[in-house]
Amino acid sequence: MRRALLFGGSGQIGRSLLARLQAERWQVWAASRQAREALPGVTWLPGDLGAPEAMAYLPAAVDAIFSLGPLDGFAQWYARAGVTAPRVIAFGSTSLQVKQDSADGHERELAARLRQGEATVFATAGSRDAAATLLRPTLVYGAGRDQTLSRIAALAARSGVFVLPRGATGLRQPVHVDDLAAAALAVVDAPASHGQAYALPGGETLAYREMVARTLAALRPPARLLELPAPLFGAAVRVARWSGRLQGLGDAAVARMRQDLVFDAGPAWRDFGYAPRAFAPSAEMLGQ
Ligand SMILES: NC(=O)c1ccc[n+]([C@@H]2O[C@H](COP(=O)([O-])OP(=O)(O)OC[C@H]3O[C@@H](n4cnc5c(N)ncnc54)[C@H](OP(=O)(O)O)[C@@H]3O)[C@@H](O)[C@H]2O)c1
Incomplete structure (x- = not known):
């Protein structure tokens, strides 16, 4: 049975990934800042990336660490953490490119934090003989909890x-949360994705x-x-x-709204078969 440590398992993408890990019979330790309801195969742990010194009961070694929470907090935690894992899969965002030259200073700051977070994850993985993959979604929908x-x-x-x-x-490429969860799992066994960052757009522009x-x-x-x-x-x-x-x-x-934000899914398709769905939202996917 494979073992995973998961950050962000209660989030909109994280819930889908958790369900997929359960279906594939992974044993999961999921960190959350709140108490969560018990799920088969899942052990919830108290975990705040903003207060890593208070994180307890973490497994010593797992097959993969997944981060679907704030990338900067995860990068700092990972740089200091004692958990051993050959694979690290972390979510960033295409905002890294979209907002780097924004007129809004807060947006430029966000882009800089994402870039720094990615660099720290890659550097830490490199120093530990682990392989990291960074996934950058475009505009996310599907769980009825997105901000757009x-x-x-x-x-x-x-x-x-x-x-x-x-x-x-x-132009936009909305991407469904479950296609992102499938991608996170697909890269685990895709050696071509080691040390790479991928844009993950939706299947329609x-x-x-x-x-x-x-x-x-x-x-x-x-x-x-x-x-x-x-x-x-x-x-x-x-x-x-x-x-x-x-x-x-x-x-x-x-x-x-007038600017094209378009990313190439080709590298993700080539390296781990990424094939996201076209944009056909239902009321449920939009929380209605
Ligand atoms: N939503 C988008 O449009 C979008 C677009 C591009 C990239 N992304 C990236 O994709 C990833 C997942 O996004 P999402 O929209 O699924 O997230 P989300 O629904 O906003 O949920 C955030 C998750 O992060 C966890 N989290 C937040 N602060 C934390 C902290 N200090 N310590 C530990 N965990 C913390 C939360 O866990 P608890 O509340 O249980 O502690 C929650 O599970 C993130 O890295 C995000 O930046 C999202």
Whole structure:
């Protein structure tokens, strides 16, 4: 029986990976900051990557360590940890590339943290004769808990309408959480993936407005997409922010709706057979 140590097992991608590890009869130690319900083959451990000195009861050796939590915290923990593992699979994000030159300082900081986290994981693995693989998803959906499409779905379900600026035609590749979980498991036995970082886009490339239109069409009843001239949309966003009804949609994020964020799935397909699904969301996948 293979053994895994998992960080982020309670998260949207982590839940799918946990189910796959259980189905393949791995013995799993899963760290969480909260008490979690018991699952067959899974031992939950108290574990906060922000307070690694308090982490206890970790196994001394496992076949693989999976990180689906914050990459910077994991990288720092791994650099100091005594757990031995020949394979380390950690999730980063395509934000590393998308946000490195952002006009928003917080976004540039995030990109720098992701880059540093990846470098630390690779360096630590190298010094321990372990092989690390970094996985960078694009925009994630599927578990009804993501911050983009599920949020749009929740807002639209309440009002029956969702507003976008005209010209939101930047290309996107939404990726389903379970395709990411499958990828994390597939790389374990893929030697070509040792020491590599992969973009993991979804199986379809479509315009931002089309992605939102399909999201709204999946609702019961479907919601309507309203496209406003960009200056009018900008004014509406400023009013919504000022009144406290809108958070998390910065100017950089609005500008990116016109920008193509496209990544090549070819290397992941070649090295571990990555074949993500097309974008066909259901109300359940969007938390509705
Ligand atoms: N969602 C996206 O659109 C997206 C896009 C690109 C990349 N990613 C990356 O993919 C990975 C998984 O993302 P996700 O969306 O599935 O995550 P999520 O649903 O937001 O869940 C976060 C997970 O991280 C764990 N976690 C957070 N802080 C922690 C800490 N201090 N110590 C230990 N565990 C901690 C949480 O565990 P507990 O709450 O149980 O402690 C939870 O299981 C992350 O590395 C994320 O950056 C996500």
